[in-house]
Structure formats: structure tokens, C-alpha cells
Amino acid sequence: MFAFSTSPRPLASRPPIPQQLKERAKPVLSASSRTIEIDPALRSLLPNGSFQRGTTTTLFGPEGSGATSLGISLMAHASSTGHWCGVVGARDPGVTAMKELGLDVRRVIFVPHPQAGWADAAAELLDGVDILLLCPPRNVPHAAARRLMARAKERRSVLLIRTVTPKQWPIVPELTLSLTSASWQGVGHGDGHLTARRVAVTVHGRRGASRPVEQWLWLPTRQGTVREAG
Amino acid sequence: MERLVALWCPGFSNEGPRGEEVRAFAELLDSVRERCPFVEPVRRGVAVFPARAPSRFFGGEDAVIAMLRDDLGALCENQETALHVGISEGLFSALCAARRDVIIPPGEFLAFLRPLPITTLRRSELAVLCQRLGLHTLGRFADLPYERVLERFGSDGAHCHQVVNGREGELLGIRDPSIHQRLRSLEEAIPPPAQPTFFGGTSFADERATRAALRLQRRFGSASVQVAREAYGHDPNEQAVLVPFGSQGEERVTVAQRMAPWPGRIPSPSPTVVLSAPPPVCLVDKAGTPVWVSVDGLLTGEPERVVLGDKAKTIVAWAGPWPLATRWWEKRRFRARLQVLSDKGEGALLGFEHGQWWLLGRYD
Incomplete structure (x- = not known):
């Protein structure tokens, strides 16, 4: 028989936390550590209304379709709430347009001419920013794409890729936003000026977005903001 | 205890x-x-x-x-x-x-x-x-x-x-002091740059971004990593400039420049692609004759196509031209801006300068 068989005093079990205290003590942080919020006007585009950290999204559309504007608008809310953004490979970014679309350009790091080192520059920058907008070259090696997506996952950043041809990014990302049509308003034969643009965005992806959904957006509206178009 | x-x-x-x-x-x-x-x-x-x-x-x-x-x-x-x-x-x-x-x-x-x-x-x-x-x-x-x-x-x-017996709280050997060293090594002991806190930011995110930017600069050269600085002017490419990371602290814009009305400024939205080296383009009307801006600031014909290199796009609508009233006494400096819209819905900003059209920006 063991010498210590006299049972010790039972430990006080942890009392349950009162429900109303639990509700009050729930911090906002727990949700935001997994997601990055976007502009409320664009929430319907993404499956959960926000970016899941560590995921990759491609913005596909020919030049002039508004994919760059959409990328900027998707980053705008995050940058204004203190997240840093990166723009790699956009050779001639229109900084004024970025400001107009609500991006806080003080928290944006540009690498406009990475040339052959674009994948390295993007991988390095994923360490420092929460959202990265990448304009890759025409031919993306499979290995580079896989490495970047893994890097985004590991660093829990959001990778946005602006592509101009359908298969430019060789790996199917979590989400694809395709801009299929764009029509400008406000310009005539010498009169007016470009004021507002209506674009169609097709959302297609894995998990919550496996069925393609088409949506219309004002990108931008007459007031320079972004809004859903009926 | x-x-x-x-x-x-x-x-x-x-x-x-x-x-x-x-x-x-x-x-x-x-x-x-x-x-x-x-x-x-x-x-x-x-x-x-x-x-x-x-x-x-x-x-x-x-x-x-x-x-x-x-x-x-x-x-x-x-x-x-x-x-x-x-x-x-x-x-x-x-x-x-x-x-x-x-x-x-x-x-x-x-x-x-x-x-x-x-x-x-x-x-x-x-x-x-x-x-x-x-x-x-x-x-x-x-x-x-x-x-x-x-x-x-x-x-x-x-x-x-x-x-x-509760007289001491800490058992020897319970701590591993090397963890401090290891955590410090994650931060890579980069000396703070001359102007790191350009926006007064010292949060963890700012430090992380600064470190990443510095690493990139070391690898790709200091001019390759850029940040935006406000500037003032007529053109989208004059209203904000990209400067190398770390040099953005030098504010050269005066209050007078900020307050200037900049007549002829293109109304927003601005082009999302602003070409730093604008290529020359040709603007032609239905008959194929080039379209220019006349001395009184009007187009000489109705633009039908814009030709950039070997690519041509059909124009369905245009706005302008807006003459820029700078140095109007110099004939060669006569400048104007024109927005054009192609049949595929692509918008572009053209500039007329030195008697030639240039592609200044695209609305992507």
C-alpha cells in the first residue's frame, strides 16, 4: 500500500464564467487576427465579407477593365485602419487615383521595377505587409507561384494578383474576381469628362464561392467612392 | 509569493x-x-x-x-x-x-x-x-x-x-535564458533608418514594414523600394511622386503651391496607371487624317482611332481638349489634355505637347 493513500484535499474546480461576463470580455481581436476587413460596400464580393488571412485572390481582367481599381479599393479600408500594403510590379502606379479611391498611400510600399526579381521582392515584402498587390509578368513559373502562395499562407498575409490573361497565374487561387465588362459614364463627343464606371465582377472560388456569382459595381461612383450597382 | x-x-x-x-x-x-x-x-x-x-x-x-x-x-x-x-x-x-x-x-x-x-x-x-x-x-x-x-x-x-515548502517560487533550471537571445535574433537587430517614422508611426506593424522595406533595399538597391510623397501640379503624375523609401521626409511643397488652383487640372477620377515615360500616339479621324489641337484650343476633327505602335483602338467618346494655360507665350509649349474612351470600355488620358499626342495614363 502506498504511504500517501490518504487522499489530499480535492482541488477547487474552476467555476464557470458567467455568461454576461463572457460576452463583455470577448475581444474584437480574436476575429480580426484571422481576417482583414474590407470596405463595407465591397463586402458582398468576398465569401465571408472579408479577406481570410493567408489566402490568394486573383483579379483578372484585360487592361482598362478596372481590375487595378478594384485591387486598390480592396486594400483601401485595411490601409486606413493601420495595415500596411505593398504594390509589386505595377510599373507606373497612379498614386493620385489610389488616394482618390481611399487608399492611405502613407502605408504603401511600392516596388515598381522588380524585373527578374519580382518573385523574391514579393516574397520579401509579404513579411512586412498585410496585403500585397502583385502585377506579375506574362509568364509565371509554377514554382514561383506556389512559393508565393505558401509564403502568404505562412506569413498570414493576403496576396492579390492582378492578371491580364486567364492562365497567367498557373495555380488556381482561393478566389478569382473576373472583371468582364466596364462602361464609363459622363463622356460624350468632346463634352463632359469620365465620371463613373459600371463594371461587372464575377466571383469564383473555393469553399463558400464555388458557384460563380456576377455582381455589378460602380468603380468609381460619381463621388469617387465604390458602391454596389443594382 | x-x-x-x-x-x-x-x-x-x-x-x-x-x-x-x-x-x-x-x-x-x-x-x-x-x-x-x-x-x-x-x-x-x-x-x-x-x-x-x-x-x-x-x-x-x-x-x-x-x-x-x-x-x-x-x-x-x-x-x-x-x-x-x-x-x-x-x-x-x-x-x-x-x-x-x-x-x-x-x-x-x-x-x-x-x-x-x-x-x-x-x-x-x-x-x-x-x-x-x-x-x-x-x-x-x-x-x-x-x-x-x-x-x-x-x-x-x-x-x-x-x-x-513554498519558501522559494522558482525552481532552478526552469528557465531557458537562450529564448531571449532567440527572440531578439528574430528582430534582426537592424539599425533604425534615418527617417523611419515618417508618419510618426512606431507601432509593431510600422516597424515590421520598415524592416521589410530595408531588407528589400539592401537586396535590390535603395531606389527600388519607393513610397509616395504628395506633390502639386496639373497632371496626375505631378500630384504625387514616388521617392525612394527613407527619403520621403524632405517636404518641399509650400503652402502657396498647395493652395494654387491649378487651372486645367483633370477632374477626378484620376488614371490608375500614370506612365512615367509616355509613348507617342497618333490620333486620326474617320478619313485617316491626323487630329490636332488648334491654336484656339479645339480639335481639328472628330477622333476615330488612336494608334499606339502597331495597335489601334476605336474611339467611341472623348472629352476635352482642356488646354493648360502655362507659358502660353511659348508656342511649342502649348499643352492640352484629352480623355478618350475606346469601344471596349477602356479609358485613356492623352496629352498634346510639342505638336504631338502622348499617352499619359490609363484608367484601369
């Missing part, structure tokens, strides 16, 4: 070749530090902080633990590690509590320690000998007279005896 909250993540106890466990542990510490600034790492995967102040602030020790679980749950889930939290007096007892996920009521930690097995001390020689003597628990070991323990087990054994 001070009441301590101990956190234990078994998944971070060992470091893999890529070191992501330590990075995740550093992230965990940062996230705890936002709430409880005095958190300190004990060894890989183990951290501790005083319980008194946070439990008063957040309304009880239970609330602190609930908050920690909410804060760190996602992080630990991502790293596939469990999170154990415990509260007790002294570091040794707090860690034992964390291993069992319990909060020991104040003043009762000795009762908690007494039934624990002697191997908890992680002194194999002492444990073997005590077990042979029939002393299987810390309590039985604690009941031995101090002098006899000192005689038989030396100073280390005596120290263990003090710990299980």
Missing part, C-alpha cells in the same frame, strides 16, 4: 528547422503583451506574467483566462498547438497549474503541490532515491527536515526542498 499566470503551448516547445515555432511564439507574446505588458518568456513555449493587475483590471482571474483563450485561440489553432493556462503562486507552482489547466485558489498552492509526483521536480537522481525511500510525492519530500535534505542531496536538493 507573487501570483502568476502561466501559459504553456506544447507545440512551441521544440524548434523546427524553419523556426516558425519561435516566430509563432513571438507573435503570441506580442499579442499577450497588448493586454498584459509584463509577460516574459520562460522557455520555448512557456510564458508567464503577474496575475494581480490584469485580474483586477479585467474583472477576475477567470476573465483573464477567458480573454487569453479568445485572443490566442486562433493563433494556436493555426499552429496546431494546444494552449494551457494556469494560475498559482510562484513560477514552479504556476507551471504545474498550467500543465493541468487549473486556477489554484490563493494561498492553497502548497496543498496543490503536495500530491504531485516527485518526478515533477525533474531531478532524476533525487527522484529515484526518494521513490526508493517510499517518498513518492512532493508533500512527503517537503516533510523531510531541511538539514537532512541538505546533508543528503546537497544545495540543489535543498533548493528543491525550499520550493516545495
